[in-house]
Amino acid sequence: xxxxxxxxxxxxxxxxxxxxxxxxxxxxxxxxxxxxxxxxxxxxxxxxxxxxxxxxxxxxxxxxxxxxxxxxxxxxxxxxxxxxxxxxxxxxxxxxxxxxxxxxxxxxxxxxxxxxxxxxxxxxxxxxxxxxxxxxxxxxxxxxxxxxxxxxxxxxxxxxxxxxxxxxxxxxxxxxxxxxxxxxxxxxxxxxxxxxxxxxxxxxxxxxxxxxxxxxxxxxxxxxxxxxxxxxxxxxxxxxxxxxxxxxxxxxxxxxxxxxxxxxxxxxxxxxxxxxxxxxxxxxxxxxxxxxxxxxxxxxxxxxxxxxxxxxxxxxxxxxxxxxxxxxxxxxxxxxxxxxxxxxxxxxxxxxxxxxxxxxxxxxxxxxxxxxxxxxxxxxxxxxxxxxxxxxxxxxxxxxxxxxxxxxxxxxxxxxxxxxxxxxxxxxxxxxxxxxxxxxxxxxxxxxxxxxxxxxxxxxxxxxxxxxxxxxxxxxxxxxxxxxxxxxxxxxxxxxxxxxxxxxx
Numbered sequence: 001x002x003x004x005x006x007x008x009x010x011x012x013x014x015x016x017x018x019x020x021x022x023x024x025x026x027x028x029x030x031x032x033x034x035x036x037x038x039x040x041x042x043x044x045x046x047x048x049x050x051x052x053x054x055x056x057x058x059x060x061x062x063x064x065x066x067x068x069x070x071x072x073x074x075x076x077x078x079x080x081x082x083x084x085x086x087x088x089x090x091x092x093x094x095x096x097x098x099x100x101x102x103x104x105x106x107x108x109x110x111x112x113x114x115x116x117x118x119x120x121x122x123x124x125x126x127x128x129x130x131x132x133x134x135x136x137x138x139x140x141x142x143x144x145x146x147x148x149x150x151x152x153x154x155x156x157x158x159x160x161x162x163x164x165x166x167x168x169x170x171x172x173x174x175x176x177x178x179x180x181x182x183x184x185x186x187x188x189x190x191x192x193x194x195x196x197x198x199x200x201x202x203x204x205x206x207x208x209x210x211x212x213x214x215x216x217x218x219x220x221x222x223x224x225x226x227x228x229x230x231x232x233x234x235x236x237x238x239x240x241x242x243x244x245x246x247x248x249x250x251x252x253x254x255x256x257x258x259x260x261x262x263x264x265x266x267x268x269x270x271x272x273x274x275x276x277x278x279x280x281x282x283x284x285x286x287x288x289x290x291x292x293x294x295x296x297x298x299x300x301x302x303x304x305x306x307x308x309x310x311x312x313x314x315x316x317x318x319x320x321x322x323x324x325x326x327x328x329x330x331x332x333x334x335x336x337x338x339x340x341x342x343x344x345x346x347x348x349x350x351x352x353x354x355x356x357x358x359x360x361x362x363x364x365x366x367x368x369x370x371x372x373x374x375x376x377x378x379x380x381x382x383x384x385x386x387x388x389x390x391x392x393x394x395x396x397x398x399x400x401x402x403x404x405x406x407x408x409x410x411x412x413x414x415x416x417x418x419x420x421x422x423x424x425x426x427x428x429x430x431x432x433x434x435x436x437x438x439x440x441x442x443x444x445x446x447x448x449x450x451x452x453x454x455x456x457x458x459x460x461x462x463x464x465x466x467x468x469x470x471x472x473x474x475x476x477x478x479x480x481x482x483x484x485x486x487x488x489x490x491x492x493x494x495x496x497x498x499x500x501x502x503x504x505x
Contacts, residue, residue, distance in 0.1 A: 059188050064113050066178035067189050068122070071109055073177060077124050078106035078199070084119035084135075085112065087191065093119045093135035100133050100156045102126075104203055108193040117168035129158035130174075132165065141166040224282045230275055231405050232398020232432065236265075236389050237276070243387065244364050245284045248320045251362075261356045262365050262385035264328070266372035270433030271391040273368040277324040280366070286320040292327050305348040312352045312363070320362035328367035329374040346376050353384040396426045399435060406439040413472045421476055428484060441479035446471040 064083065071081055080101070084090035087110045101123055120140070121133040133156045134140045140151040143164040151157050151165075159165075163174040186192075227237050243263070247254045265273040274290070281288035289311070315321040331345055356363050367385060369375065379385055394402060400422045425435060447453055450469055455461040 059185065062178075062182065062185075062189060064111065064116070065173045065175050066180075066182065067111050068172075069175040069178040070182040070186055071111075071190060072122075072130060072175075073183070075122075075124050075130065077126060077128075078103060078196075079109070079124055080105045080107070081109045081111065081122040081190075082119065083111045083113055083116060083121070085114060085116065087112070090119045090121075090135070094121050094133075097121070097133055097135055097154055100154070104199040106194075106196040106199045108195065110191045110193075111189060112191075115170055116172075117170065120165070120167065123156070125158065130160075131156045131158050136167075138168075225275065225279045226282050227276075227279050229405055230272060230279050231401035231403075232394030233272060233276055233391065236391065239387075239389065240276070240280050241283075244280060244322070248284045248286060248362055258357075259360070260386045261361070261363060262353050262387070263367070264372065264375070264380065264385045264388045265366060265368045265391050266370070266388065267391035268393065268431070269370055270431035271393055272432040273391050274324065274326060275432065276391075277322065277366050277368070281322045281324075284320060284322065286322045286362075286364075287315070287318040289315060289321060289323045291323070291325055292330075304345050308345065308348050308352060312356070315363045316356075316359075316361055321364070323363065323365045325365065325367045327369065329369040329371045332367070332375050332379045346379065350378055350384055393429045393431045396422055398432075399425050399430060402432045402435045403439070406436050407471075410439070410443060411470045413470045416471070416473045416476065421480070424480060428487070434483065438476070438479045438483055441482065442471050442475040445475035445478050449475060 068081065068083070075081075080094070082090040082094055084093075090110060103126065118138075118140075119135040121135055123131050123133065125131050132140075132142075132151070134151045134153055137153050139153070142149045142151050142157060142159070143166070144160070144162075149157070159174045161174055161176045165172045165174070182189075230237065240263075243260055247257075247259055265276075267273065277290070278288065291311070311323070315323055332349060353365065356365075365385070372380075372388070380388065400418065403418065403422060403425075425438070430438075446469065449472070450465070452461060452465055452469065455465060
């Protein structure tokens, strides 16, 4: 943060700064005599509704810095000023940079200016300073007290009187007041928008939500998922420890070692791919980003690639990071000559993975898919997503481990035959997700059988009812039977041409 000395007005373009001098001489717009302009306004008593071309031309002579200064006279927290050639484009660029503004926007102003090559925004921060926001994809030099600071894209910085912005070579001086009083004519050079009512309503909702959370009694937070809560995948857990957890915890032991940063988990749904990724992030104490492959896709050409770049940049800024991409085949399918935009996304992912390898970042990407064969060969080869793990439904031992994990904090009747239940689950190739579903359904069945739901309806439920509650064998039997019926009815049947082939066979 710069600190400008208080003193006499400074010459911002001394002879010792050739660049600044060149900009001043060649690019600075000629400022008309505003005293004469103001006198013309008063003499003509112009009505700007249905103004003549001459009148509009007269207004256009007002320099941008004076138009801004006129708005700054009544600038307050919650105001936003946009400057550009086109309102739609300026608003679009501001939308992309909305996170720079840390308060609700209550009033908006737009000044159209044909000389400016780009878009800029101005806000007032909570401590009363005016900040300029660079809404462009290039740096804006900001000159203050004989020093120039590069204002990079997506950055904001406070400005004071006599600061100078260079926007593609056009210079804009910050002024607190215009050369003459323009208050009568603001509506003619600035479009105004009032969002105060809507903003205040939304602020009230946010504040009430915050206060309602303060009123809630303290609750016990859920225990983070760790490998101890993942059953039946011991081999995979051991591999992930060596490939990801230990390199993050003990980097000195992996100096000179080329690490894999991309992993693919493949197998049928419900086998625990997402579950183990969450547990992995907790075990490694890493930042965890969980996305569906299509979350980053956009209907606008080029935005998908940009979204992927932003994702990886966020991961690098918050190392160590584990990115989990579910349904990876939706975006990383084999490339062909027809899907030009899909090919570009695959190429972008490959480039980003190569960058992570080259920079040796503490960023690991775990992709999950139910259709491994659909992935592009360049995605699956060594160096990008070089390690592949098949995640299959658990065996009997794994099913029992998963069952015990999911019933650990539930009260079971001592007569339940767990081994028999596990045998039945193994016969239908149940997954970890299936086991969790059946345990939850058994719990609900027990609450129905015990009349607990009925007592809740009658408001007669007490803690004693909860203390006496246990899940019985019949509750599991019903849950398992319902699961098998549902699984059978939801199994796919051949349709259309395939159905005719099946009948013909």
